[in-house]
Amino acid sequence: MTPAAAKTTKAKAKTKKTAARKAPASKAKPTESASHLIDERIQNLGDWRGETLARMRKLILECDAEIVEEWKWMGTPVWSRHGIICTGESYKKVVKLTFAHGAKLADPSRLFNSSLEGNTRRAIDIPEGEKLDATAFKALVKAAIAHNATSKKKG
Numbered sequence: 090m091t092p093a094a095a096k097t098t099k100a101k102a103k104t105k106k107t108a109a110r111k112a113p114a115s116k117a118k119p120t121e122s123a124s125h126l127i128d129e130r131i132q133n134l135g136d137w138r139g140e141t142l143a144r145m146r147k148l149i150l151e152c153d154a155e156i157v158e159e160w161k162w163m164g165t166p167v168w169s170r171h172g173i174i175c176t177g178e179s180y181k182k183v184v185k186l187t188f189a190h191g192a193k194l195a196d197p198s199r200l201f202n203s204s205l206e207g208n209t210r211r212a213i214d215i216p217e218g219e220k221l222d223a224t225a226f227k228a229l230v231k232a233a234i235a236h237n238a239t240s241k242k243k244g
Contacts, residue, residue, distance in 0.1 A: 123160040123167075127177075130166060134179055136216045142166070144179055145215070148165040148223055149174065152230040171237035174230060183214040190240070194232045198225035 127146065131139045149168045150156055156174065159167040166177040173189040188194065191201055191211025200221060203212040215221060 103148055121136050123152065123158045126160045126164075127158055127166045130164070138179040141215050141217075142179060145177060145184065145186060145221075145226070148226055149230050152227050153234055156234075170234045171241050174233045174237065183216050185212050185214050187212040188229070188233055191237050191238075193236055194229060196229060198222055198228075200229055 099225065131143045131146070133139070134142065144213060146166070146168075150158075153170055156168050156170045159169055161167045161176075168174045168177070175186050175188045175191075178185045185203065188201075188211050190209060191204075192209050194211070196211070200213050201211040203214040204210050213221065213226075217220070
């Protein structure tokens with residue numbers, strides 16, 4: 090093998106190792122869909138958090154038939170349309186819906202109650218027993234979709 094060929098082979102091997110190391114770890118099997126994984130998350134929560142996440146998911150999906158469900162960052166449900174609308178995380182005391190560009194959205198009903206200090210994201214923390222105004226929430230989701238669509242056109 091010539092020195093140049095050996096160098097090329099070594100570089101390819103290094104690239105493969107680096108790619109494998111940087112690949113995000115996921116417990117999901119390649120054949121599992123994001124929607125199925127979100128179904129499992131809701132079922133595995135098995136308490137008010139699962140019920141809350143399921144209710145909010147239903148409202149999100151009712152806003153636009155082309156919303157895509159994704160499973161990112163080693164287990165976070167994500168809803169997207171022209172970009173990320175929001176993520177849905179569950180914690181011990183709250184279900185958190187974080188809007189990727191929430192700081193740019195009008196929130197006349199003041200649903201955002203968390204992550205208010207940043208210039209980009211805004212979140213809604215939903216504690217046990219709290220019911221959000223469905224109409225106001227859907228308006229916020231639709232505003233996020235519109236913002237994403239406008240931002241895509243500019244970029």
